[in-house]
Amino acid sequence: MKRKRAIGILRAIGLGIFLVVAVFPLLWIFLTSIKPATEVYTFPVKYFPSKATFEAYRYLFSFARFNMYFKNSFVVATVSAGLSTFFSLMAGYVLTRERFKLRTFLILVLFFVQMLPTYLIMIPQFTMFSRLKLTNTLTSVIIIYSGFGSAFGTIMARAFLKNLPRTIEEAALIDGCNRLQVLFRVVIPLLLPGVGSIFSFCFVNSWNEVFTAVLFLHTDSKMTVPVALYSFVSKAGIQWNVMAAGIVVALLPTIVVFSLAQKYIVEGLTQGAIKA
Amino acid sequence: MKRSKFWILMLLPTFALVFFVNLYPLARGGVISFQRLTVFNLNNPRFVGWDNYRAILNDPAFPRLLWNTLVWIACSVAFQFLFGLILALLLAKPFFGRGLYMGLVFYPWALSGFAIGLLWSWLLNGQFGIVNDVLIRLGLIRTPIGFLSDERFAMFSVILVNVWYGIPFFAIMLLAAIQSIPGELYEAAQIDGAGFFRKLFSVTLPYIRPTIYSTVLLRIIWVMNFPDIIYGMTRGGPAGATNILSVQMINIVYYRNNFGLASALGMIITAILTIFAVIYLTLLERGEFEL
Numbered sequence: 001m002k003r004k005r006a007i008g009i010l011r012a013i014g015l016g017i018f019l020v021v022a023v024f025p026l027l028w029i030f031l032t033s034i035k036p037a038t039e040v041y042t043f044p045v046k047y048f049p050s051k052a053t054f055e056a057y058r059y060l061f062s063f064a065r066f067n068m069y070f071k072n073s074f075v076v077a078t079v080s081a082g083l084s085t086f087f088s089l090m091a092g093y094v095l096t097r098e099r100f101k102l103r104t105f106l107i108l109v110l111f112f113v114q115m116l117p118t119y120l121i122m123i124p125q126f127t128m129f130s131r132l133k134l135t136n137t138l139t140s141v142i143i144i145y146s147g148f149g150s151a152f153g154t155i156m157a158r159a160f161l162k163n164l165p166r167t168i169e170e171a172a173l174i175d176g177c178n179r180l181q182v183l184f185r186v187v188i189p190l191l192l193p194g195v196g197s198i199f200s201f202c203f204v205n206s207w208n209e210v211f212t213a214v215l216f217l218h219t220d221s222k223m224t225v226p227v228a229l230y231s232f233v234s235k236a237g238i239q240w241n242v243m244a245a246g247i248v249v250a251l252l253p254t255i256v257v258f259s260l261a262q263k264y265i266v267e268g269l270t271q272g273a274i275k276a
Numbered sequence: 277m278k279r280s281k282f283w284i285l286m287l288l289p290t291f292a293l294v295f296f297v298n299l300y301p302l303a304r305g306g307v308i309s310f311q312r313l314t315v316f317n318l319n320n321p322r323f324v325g326w327d328n329y330r331a332i333l334n335d336p337a338f339p340r341l342l343w344n345t346l347v348w349i350a351c352s353v354a355f356q357f358l359f360g361l362i363l364a365l366l367l368a369k370p371f372f373g374r375g376l377y378m379g380l381v382f383y384p385w386a387l388s389g390f391a392i393g394l395l396w397s398w399l400l401n402g403q404f405g406i407v408n409d410v411l412i413r414l415g416l417i418r419t420p421i422g423f424l425s426d427e428r429f430a431m432f433s434v435i436l437v438n439v440w441y442g443i444p445f446f447a448i449m450l451l452a453a454i455q456s457i458p459g460e461l462y463e464a465a466q467i468d469g470a471g472f473f474r475k476l477f478s479v480t481l482p483y484i485r486p487t488i489y490s491t492v493l494l495r496i497i498w499v500m501n502f503p504d505i506i507y508g509m510t511r512g513g514p515a516g517a518t519n520i521l522s523v524q525m526i527n528i529v530y531y532r533n534n535f536g537l538a539s540a541l542g543m544i545i546t547a548i549l550t551i552f553a554v555i556y557l558t559l560l561e562r563g564e565f566e567l
Contacts, residue, residue: 015365015377021440022381028406029395045409045419091290106291109559113298115553117501119526120542123535125297126302130318148299150290179282206390211526226390226501233394240398250391253408258386262379262520263384266448 032245056245081202084149092157149202160194197264328540360446393508453487
């Protein structure tokens with residue numbers, strides 16, 4: 001009995017350490033972001049601001065035009081995640097329900113594409129899009145993110161569809177629905193958690209992508225949040241409380257998405273989505 | 277509509293995108309790697325044969341780049357796995373508030389690697405960093421350490437952050453596998469008088485071995501191709517101390533604008549990636565992992 005109790009205490013200590021290590025960095029960057037500029041650069045460190053202030057955020061959203069970068073990021077991530085989800089449900093459905101010669105090959109292609117990092121093919125993408133006169137447009141990065149998103153979305157969609165019993169669809173077919181109706185009226189409503197999971201996954205990846213965005217988007221009005229942060233680093237004279245506020249703004253949407261969809265994302269991850 | 281036509285229409289958007297955005301550019305990258313191509317001559321590249329490859333491989337810094345990449349992968353994946361496993365074991369039995377707890381420790385998974393790099397560069401700052409502050413207060417060091425500016429500490433620092441970032445992935449995957457172990461196995465082990473470690477090494481680890489193999493292999497591929505954190509923290513510096521293959525490629529693109537040279541390095545990375553990918557996909561197809 002004593003032994004069991006000792007194990008329980010050890011376990012609680014272990015869990016406590018993991019919690020502090022995971023949460024503290026984010027807490028600290030938030031604390032830094034609400035400090036007045038004069039209290040950021042002190043050593044020994046001043047842990048709490050003498051008076052919490054949102055001056056760094058005000059600076060970001062007025063002078064540094066983060067409202068625009070935020071809007072751009074939001075448009076890019078939402079549109080590309082929407083397209084990816086739509087396309088991958090269609091492709092995933094066919095690749096799960098139909099058997100044909102190229103099926104295994106197509107699935108392996110998707111797995112391979114999933115392993116390609118964005119930075120590795122950004123140069124040829126850049127030359128292609130510059131021929132189309134599409135560099136420095138949000139459209140270009142939306143198309144690129146949708147390509148990556150559709151590939152891993154399809155793999156996720158397959159993982160969810162495999163667990164869905166066919167009998168329901170067969171019943172609907174007998175009732176006179178065509179296949180498209182079966183997909184949109186029967187399968188997708190049953191698969192809503194999966195759909196949410198695919199969308200969140202694609203949203204997070206697009207929101208976070210930095211290297212292609214830095215190469216493609218160079219005018220101020222086209223920048224996304226990661227590009228703005230990137231340009232902050234090279235700009236002299238950016239105060240760390242402002243930088244911290246920028247980091248918080250960059251992280252917040254994905255934290256919100258993650259907390260809303262955590263259960264489904266985790267499910268998607270363990271059921272065969274490999275990009276993690 | 278004919279059934280086969282319907283399938284093709286359903287597959288078309290995804291595979292058209294995958295072809296134009298991923299596969300064709302990959303092949304184009306191969307062509308560009310044999311060209312002299314910069315931002316300034318985008319429309320009239322010149323064929324230069326193996327020049328770009330020679331320049332990459334003959335660079336005196338290249339062996340160090342390879343070594344750094346190896347250290348980066350090996351240390352990151354090993355410690356991500358170790359701590360991920362410990363966390364998964366701690367979470368294996370239900371307790372009050374476990375759902376909320378998991379949300380709080382798993383959230384780094386969803387964050388931007390680049391922003392995380394920036395965030396930690398503030399925590400590890402050599403003048404005003406909280407980590408230095410705490411270490412001094414605890415009496416472990418006397419003067420602040422230049423975690424990112426000192427060549428001796430820079431690689432350690434970026435790996436530390438990558439480990440922090442990667443724990444949730446392993447914990448999520450391993451926890452799911454541990455929870456699928458039938459309870460009878462533990463009961464049987466209990467009856468045989470097995471203690472904690474005995475159960476861990478004779479029941480848990482053997483049972484989740486396929487998951488371990490697949491996640492570690494995937495993680496190796498992924499960490500090799502993950503310049504985000506290093507880019508947020510050091511961009512490969514100081515003096516190349518944290519420069520790995522992927523970071524170097526991006527530096528060539530951004531600072532030297534030399535697309536041909538960068539593409540040659542990209543092809544070398546792709547070759548290494550393909551070897552790992554083939555191993556992974558072969559095992560996947562043989563049904564060695566469940567995915």
